[in-house]
Amino acid sequence: MKSIHSADFKIGLLGGGQLGRMMLQKAYDYNLFIAVLDPTREAPCHQLANEFIVGNFKDYDTVYNFGLSKDVITIEFEDVNSDALADLEAKGIKVFPQPKALKIIQDKGLQKEFFTKIGVPTSPYFIVKDKVEMAQKATQFPFFQKLRTSGYDGYGVQKINSKADISDAMEGPSMCELAVPMDKELSVIVARNESGEVKNFPVVELEFNPEANMVEYLFSPANISESIEKQAQELARKIIIELDMVGLLAVEFFLSTSGELLVNEIAPRPHNSGHQSIEGNYTSQFDQHIRSILNLPLGDTAATKPSVMVNLLGEKGFEGPAIYEGVNEAMAMKGVNIHLYGKATTKSFRKMGHVTIVAESLQEAKTIAKKVKETIKIKA
Amino acid sequence: MKSIHSADFKIGLLGGGQLGRMMLQKAYDYNLFIAVLDPTREAPCHQLANEFIVGNFKDYDTVYNFGLSKDVITIEFEDVNSDALADLEAKGIKVFPQPKALKIIQDKGLQKEFFTKIGVPTSPYFIVKDKVEMAQKATQFPFFQKLRTSGYDGYGVQKINSKADISDAMEGPSMCELAVPMDKELSVIVARNESGEVKNFPVVELEFNPEANMVEYLFSPANISESIEKQAQELARKIIIELDMVGLLAVEFFLSTSGELLVNEIAPRPHNSGHQSIEGNYTSQFDQHIRSILNLPLGDTAATKPSVMVNLLGEKGFEGPAIYEGVNEAMAMKGVNIHLYGKATTKSFRKMGHVTIVAESLQEAKTIAKKVKETIKIKA
Numbered sequence: 020m021k022s023i024h025s026a027d028f029k030i031g032l033l034g035g036g037q038l039g040r041m042m043l044q045k046a047y048d049y050n051l052f053i054a055v056l057d058p059t060r061e062a063p064c065h066q067l068a069n070e071f072i073v074g075n076f077k078d079y080d081t082v083y084n085f086g087l088s089k090d091v092i093t094i095e096f097e098d099v100n101s102d103a104l105a106d107l108e109a110k111g112i113k114v115f116p117q118p119k120a121l122k123i124i125q126d127k128g129l130q131k132e133f134f135t136k137i138g139v140p141t142s143p144y145f146i147v148k149d150k151v152e153m154a155q156k157a158t159q160f161p162f163f164q165k166l167r168t169s170g171y172d173g174y175g176v177q178k179i180n181s182k183a184d185i186s187d188a189m190e191g192p193s194m195c196e197l198a199v200p201m202d203k204e205l206s207v208i209v210a211r212n213e214s215g216e217v218k219n220f221p222v223v224e225l226e227f228n229p230e231a232n233m234v235e236y237l238f239s240p241a242n243i244s245e246s247i248e249k250q251a252q253e254l255a256r257k258i259i260i261e262l263d264m265v266g267l268l269a270v271e272f273f274l275s276t277s278g279e280l281l282v283n284e285i286a287p288r289p290h291n292s293g294h295q296s297i298e299g300n301y302t303s304q305f306d307q308h309i310r311s312i313l314n315l316p317l318g319d320t321a322a323t324k325p326s327v328m329v330n331l332l333g334e335k336g337f338e339g340p341a342i343y344e345g346v347n348e349a350m351a352m353k354g355v356n357i358h359l360y361g362k363a364t365t366k367s368f369r370k371m372g373h374v375t376i377v378a379e380s381l382q383e384a385k386t387i388a389k390k391v392k393e394t395i396k397i398k399a
Numbered sequence: 400m401k402s403i404h405s406a407d408f409k410i411g412l413l414g415g416g417q418l419g420r421m422m423l424q425k426a427y428d429y430n431l432f433i434a435v436l437d438p439t440r441e442a443p444c445h446q447l448a449n450e451f452i453v454g455n456f457k458d459y460d461t462v463y464n465f466g467l468s469k470d471v472i473t474i475e476f477e478d479v480n481s482d483a484l485a486d487l488e489a490k491g492i493k494v495f496p497q498p499k500a501l502k503i504i505q506d507k508g509l510q511k512e513f514f515t516k517i518g519v520p521t522s523p524y525f526i527v528k529d530k531v532e533m534a535q536k537a538t539q540f541p542f543f544q545k546l547r548t549s550g551y552d553g554y555g556v557q558k559i560n561s562k563a564d565i566s567d568a569m570e571g572p573s574m575c576e577l578a579v580p581m582d583k584e585l586s587v588i589v590a591r592n593e594s595g596e597v598k599n600f601p602v603v604e605l606e607f608n609p610e611a612n613m614v615e616y617l618f619s620p621a622n623i624s625e626s627i628e629k630q631a632q633e634l635a636r637k638i639i640i641e642l643d644m645v646g647l648l649a650v651e652f653f654l655s656t657s658g659e660l661l662v663n664e665i666a667p668r669p670h671n672s673g674h675q676s677i678e679g680n681y682t683s684q685f686d687q688h689i690r691s692i693l694n695l696p697l698g699d700t701a702a703t704k705p706s707v708m709v710n711l712l713g714e715k716g717f718e719g720p721a722i723y724e725g726v727n728e729a730m731a732m733k734g735v736n737i738h739l740y741g742k743a744t745t746k747s748f749r750k751m752g753h754v755t756i757v758a759e760s761l762q763e764a765k766t767i768a769k770k771v772k773e774t775i776k777i778k779a
Contacts, residue, residue, distance in 0.1 A: 024723050044424050050739040316731035351696035359430040
């Protein structure tokens with residue numbers, strides 16, 4: 020049998036962004052060989068990958084040909100050609116997450132139907148093929164229109180406040196989700212390996228930038244009751260098991276003002292809501308992803324210290340080669356861990372990096388996080 | 400001014416071994432550009448370096464030409480051509496550690512004389528140019544013969560038990576050091592940046608493999624009195640300041656059975672006695688090395704948890720392509736962090752990787768470390 024700790028065993032990674040980059044940084048600890056496919060020559064992974072192939076991961080032939088020489092294929096971005104992955108799987112190549120699970124997750128309509136089917140609580144929704152159908156079906160406002168496919172990081176999501184807004188809605192088949200009065204957003208990352216071992220990380224709490232609709236702060240642990248903590252963990256485990264998925268799955272929740280826990284979205288890969296685990300937990304989400312797809316024992320997910328993660332988003336109104344202001348000042352603060360993703364150019368709200376602050380108490384970490392946020396600015 | 404977070408700013412690293420590899424893994428967090436020079440095409444750094452140049456770091460022209468295009472030059476191995484580095488420094492290129500400090504450290508005779516000059520306690524010694532002079536000067540036994548230059552990891556060191564042993568001593572100028580009855584070996588890693596900021600890590604305790612004369616276990620924190628802790632930290636700080644050195648310095652100590660703290664050796668780079676800091680401290684030694692040579696604020700060095708580091712040495716009697724036994728079993732244990740260095744071939748006692756065990760108590764970490772040591776075997 021080939022040793023996974025040698026270049027004889029080839030892992031193929033679709034996507035070469037920051038999630039892939041952090042996965043590669045960890046993968047060197049296990050001496051893994053990882054080839055990366057990404058359309059952008061200067062993608063965050065291009066310097067670290069053992070092999071970096073420029074190509075479109077949405078194209079059937081490109082993905083199929085890339086995958087043929089690999090032992091295991093995985094992703095760091097879910098909007099890839101899952102038909103090619105299904106055919107590679109049929110040829111006996113291991114693909115984790117499996118194409119069947121991926122196809123459900125890639126389509127926000129199928130995702131919602133899946134939650135309903137397995138009895139997982141989620142906010143009320145309706146599915147439409149276009150704006151005409153939206154106008155017919157909409158009875159309650161406000162709601163969020165989410166394009167069924169290709170949305171990410173706040174793109175492909177629009178708030179519809181009234182009947183009049185529908186004419187400005189996005190074109191394309193959509194899932195429309197009623198806006199639930201919300202107390203908090205939460206996330207649980209769970210992993211499952213081929214042997215069926217399942218382990219979840221503790222619940223974390225997310226605070227969004229309202230303008231960019233992107234995570235701005237993450238708090239670990241979440242400030243929630245034991246009962247909600249337990250419910251969220253159990254729902255995450257239930258979803259990965261019902262999906263019969265191998266790999267890492269991020270499960271995002273809404274906690275409504277009435278105390279109801281609703282599943283929002285899932286992502287079958289390392290996720291922004293797990294970045295704090297690099298310094299704040301016994302095992303990082305990147306380590307856990309690697310362990311899950313290689314059928315290694317899953318790592319302990321307990322937090323080692325309270326932590327706060329701050330996303331470094333490109334300053335609004337700046338576009339061009341990135342200039343990092345205030346990084347040195349932030350580095351002087353205790354427990355501050357800077358992660359820059361190596362993207363050459365910035366634009367408004369682009370994810371350019373993140374910072375994790377580890378401290379003896381969450382309050383202390385929050386105080387430092389606020390200072391970090393005020394200190395680091397990414398301009399052009 | 401060039402931004403250090405871009406490929407415009409080029410760092411040159413002499414040596415492409417595991418210390419460089421772990422430095423590179425961290426350097427991606429700051430988006431640094433690092434070119435590596437190493438004679439071995441398949442060195443542990445070759446896949447991760449932004450640029451990997453195959454060449455002899457002991458050769459004047461090779462080092463000089465490699466260095467000319469760089470903004471900062473550093474090392475992960477001290478036996479490099481320091482004359483070339485001195486000439487690069489004279490041209491205005493930053494070289495950290497500075498060639499002047501490097502020349503003292505490269506020669507175990509000059510090192511000892513330096514300790515004596517600045518009043519740092521060290522074990523009694525005498526310097527000889529050859530075996531004839533050794534026979535003349537040796538009055539007390541046993542002592543350790545250490546070749547003045549080119550020794551590392553137990554090579555270039557020999558125990559001389561009696562007058563009769565001298566005929567079997569190594570050829571070459573040597574520093575001969577009286578064997579002091581020893582209680583423990585300790586280490587402190589200290590860093591200094593160009594602005595003069597100095598920070599040291601807490602003291603750690605080392606346990607050697609007697610046969611290979613290499614570190615087998617490391618314990619953090621060391622089990623020593625507060626007074627010894629303070630003395631060791633102060634001596635480490637004194638040495639880096641007196642050397643006027645910028646960079647990271649590992650200071651190894653003997654604690655004699657009579658309770659005397661003696662400086663053994665120093666190394667101006669990340670060191671085996673700091674590996675636990677990756678998971679066990681707020682800032683890792685690799686992070687601190689990077690911070691020091693780029694004149695960034697030094698990071699907090701406190702331990703986050705007790706930890707034990709186990710070196711993974713090639714099993715005695717095996718030589719050839721490495722086979723890793725027991726890695727999966729070890730990965731199932733809590734707090735176990737595996738680091739494989741990506742060396743294609745193993746041989747007796749070769750450093751092939753290390754494992755850091757982080758736990759709530761040192762005792763718990765020690766228990767797991769023992770199991771890890773029994774579980775992982777690197778054979779061929």
